[in-house]
Amino acid sequence: xxxxxxxxxGAVAPVAVxxxxxxxxxxxxxxxxxxxxxxxxxxxxxxxxxxxGRPLVEYEVVIAILSALSVLIxxxxxxxxxxxxxRRIAVLGGAVAVWEIVTAKTGWLPLPFFPSPQAVLDVxxxxxxxxxxxxxxxxxxxxxxxxxxxxxxxxxxxAMGWSPEARYWGHPVIRLLxxxxxxxxxxxxxxxxxxxxxxxxxxIALATAFPVAVLTASGVTLVDSRLYDVGRTLGASEGFLIRxxxxxxxxxxxxxxxxxxxxxxxxxxxxAEMLGAKAGLxxxxxxxxxxxxxxxLYAALAVMSVLFSGVTMALFAVRRRALRWNRETVEW
Amino acid sequence: xxxxxxxxxxxxGGLAGASVQVRAVSHAFGDAGQALPVLDDVTFxxxxxxxxxxxxxxxxxxxxxxxxxxxxxxxxxxxxxxxLVRVVGPDPSRLLxxxxxxxxxxxxxxxxxxxxxxxxxxxxxxxRVRQALRMVGLAAFAAAYPHELSGGMAQRAAFARVLVNHxxxxxxxEPFGKLDSLTRMTMQEELxxxxxxxxxxxxxxxHDVEEALLLATRVLVFSPRPARIILDVDNGLPFPRLRDDxxxxxxxxxxxxxxGHGEEFAR
Numbered sequence: 001x002x003x004x005x006x007x008x009x010g011a012v013a014p015v016a017v018x019x020x021x022x023x024x025x026x027x028x029x030x031x032x033x034x035x036x037x038x039x040x041x042x043x044x045x046x047x048x049x050x051x052x053g054r055p056l057v058e059y060e061v062v063i064a065i066l067s068a069l070s071v072l073i074x075x076x077x078x079x080x081x082x083x084x085x086x087r088r089i090a091v092l093g094g095a096v097a098v099w100e101i102v103t104a105k106t107g108w109l110p111l112p113f114f115p116s117p118q119a120v121l122d123v124x125x126x127x128x129x130x131x132x133x134x135x136x137x138x139x140x141x142x143x144x145x146x147x148x149x150x151x152x153x154x155x156x157x158x159a160m161g162w163s164p165e166a167r168y169w170g171h172p173v174i175r176l177l178x179x180x181x182x183x184x185x186x187x188x189x190x191x192x193x194x195x196x197x198x199x200x201x202x203x204i205a206l207a208t209a210f211p212v213a214v215l216t217a218s219g220v221t222l223v224d225s226r227l228y229d230v231g232r233t234l235g236a237s238e239g240f241l242i243r244x245x246x247x248x249x250x251x252x253x254x255x256x257x258x259x260x261x262x263x264x265x266x267x268x269x270x271x272a273e274m275l276g277a278k279a280g281l282x283x284x285x286x287x288x289x290x291x292x293x294x295x296x297l298y299a300a301l302a303v304m305s306v307l308f309s310g311v312t313m314a315l316f317a318v319r320r321r322a323l324r325w326n327r328e329t330v331e332w
Numbered sequence: 333x334x335x336x337x338x339x340x341x342x343x344x345g346g347l348a349g350a351s352v353q354v355r356a357v358s359h360a361f362g363d364a365g366q367a368l369p370v371l372d373d374v375t376f377x378x379x380x381x382x383x384x385x386x387x388x389x390x391x392x393x394x395x396x397x398x399x400x401x402x403x404x405x406x407x408x409x410x411x412x413x414x415x416l417v418r419v420v421g422p423d424p425s426r427l428l429x430x431x432x433x434x435x436x437x438x439x440x441x442x443x444x445x446x447x448x449x450x451x452x453x454x455x456x457x458x459x460r461v462r463q464a465l466r467m468v469g470l471a472a473f474a475a476a477y478p479h480e481l482s483g484g485m486a487q488r489a490a491f492a493r494v495l496v497n498h499x500x501x502x503x504x505x506e507p508f509g510k511l512d513s514l515t516r517m518t519m520q521e522e523l524x525x526x527x528x529x530x531x532x533x534x535x536x537x538x539h540d541v542e543e544a545l546l547l548a549t550r551v552l553v554f555s556p557r558p559a560r561i562i563l564d565v566d567n568g569l570p571f572p573r574l575r576d577d578x579x580x581x582x583x584x585x586x587x588x589x590x591x592g593h594g595e596e597f598a599r
Binding site for chain 1: 402
């Protein structure tokens with residue numbers, strides 16, 4: 001067996017990739033794009049004064065060199081992720097070069113609305129403390145609000161799916177109040193709750209609870225009733241049926257509700273922070289706009305996108321673990 | 333196949349089959365205004381340890397009768413008893429196997445089989461689960477999830493989930509109906525062996541005449557809905573039964589004619 005494998009490798013070796021150099025085009029394009037971006041940034045004269053700190057050109061050169069190495073050395077091992085994203089990185093390099101030209105080098109796009117890439121990058125050097133504080137402050141509202149809403153919505157949905165009495169009373173509430181955007185309650189929440197944070201937590205819980213309750217309730221009604229026959233004949237009590245059949249069968253729907261609720265939570269979080277808070281990412285956007293510090297605004301948007309994307313990925317990781325048994329698990 | 337472990341499972345099971353009484357049972361679906369009668373004055377007895385097949389056109393009400401015996405619904409008229417005690421609800425001594433395996437997809441095969449023991453808080457059931465899995469030849473798949481099993485394997489797991497509870501009455505609702513013909517034959521033989529070894533009472537709903545004659549000691553033939561018994565065949569053929577035995581062929585002919593199928597098929 002090992003002899004056969006050895007000879008097979010021997011036979012293939014002369015025509016292996018290294019003997020005939022076939023360039024890896026995405027890597028070549030990426031090298032070129034980032035080299036152009038670096039040249040534009042470093043060599044052309046500035047129209048707008050560049051900020052202090054580590055110059056953008058250094059990052060551009062590093063990416064160009066890494067791209068060149070991936071072409072020369074190959075796309076395995078450490079370079080595998082670079083290889084997978086190769087074409088995206090190439091396009092990004094081109095976009096940075098264009099952005100650089102139309103802002104820092106020519107000023108075609110007007111300031112202060114369109115800052116240069118180096119100005120946005122510099123925000124992370126100058127204002128990282130305040131950004132970190134804002135992220136922390138936002139999470140302190142988002143996480144408890146979302147968890148509270150998830151638990152409440154799940155329990156309400158379970159009750160509505162299982163008990164006709166709960167459905168009778170829950171249905172009109174869901175039908176009439178569900179379509180109201182949670183943020184519309186802000187004026188009321190602001191005087192009902194002692195602080196803007198608790199009001200925001202409540203609104204996020206509300207925004208999460210409705211979709212979770214609706215999806216959970218419909219998930220319960222979709223359970224194959226023959227499974228209950230199986231469970232009841234095998235000696236299951238009602239509580240045991242709920243725990244071992246209703247809840248696991250409903251979980252795929254619950255996660256759809258959680259995903260929808262999370263999206264609604266982001267909206268509520270940012271709007272509530274923009275309207276009333278003194279901290280958080282929504283407040284940061286508002287503050288940056290007030291000072292016409294648009295570089296800070298773009299920098300905060302980028303942080304927000306990474307943060308929200310990360311939170312969503314965390315939800316999907318939990319889902320993947322909880323639904324291991326499910327063959328048809330959609331990735332996000 | 334017959335090993336010491338299987339023999340000990342039998343002795344551990346202990347309980348023999350129970351007798352089943354169905355007396356003047358009538359049942360209908362729907363409201364009083366628009367009732368759809370499904371069972372019309374059905375009466376029969378199954379002695380302990382016997383296998384009775386309920387045969388009839390599909391949709392005639394055989395499955396409803398099984399649900400009533402299982403205690404999942406209450407008959408509107410007549411009474412159903414097990415060992416002359418009236419059936420008032422489901423009980424793990426009377427267990428159903430359906431046409432679909434109906435395994436819980438979020439549980440491994442092992443955890444599916446353990447379900448009944450867990451529901452009744454019977455501790456330390458692991459050895460019983462292992463025995464049941466060995467009995468149906470699934471010992472190697474204990475940790476698999478249902479979606480990883482073939483149709484025949486999933487149905488074996490469904491049998492194991494029932495057998496682990498040492499039922500006294502086995503209610504089978506076309507249990508081999510969705511299997512390919514070779515798997516079906518294998519599992520029919522295995523069911524026969526299990527039923528004879530464990531002496532549980534079996535009520536088998538089927539619309540396969542040959543299956544009924546191969547497995548049952550008695551075959552009850554039902555009319556189209558509302559179901560009533562139109563033929564009662566005492567099937568005392570010795571085992572192993574052969575499909576080309578003249579007595580077997582004569583009985584099949586008799587049943588097919590009762591079901592309204594003409595001479596050309598019944599030959």
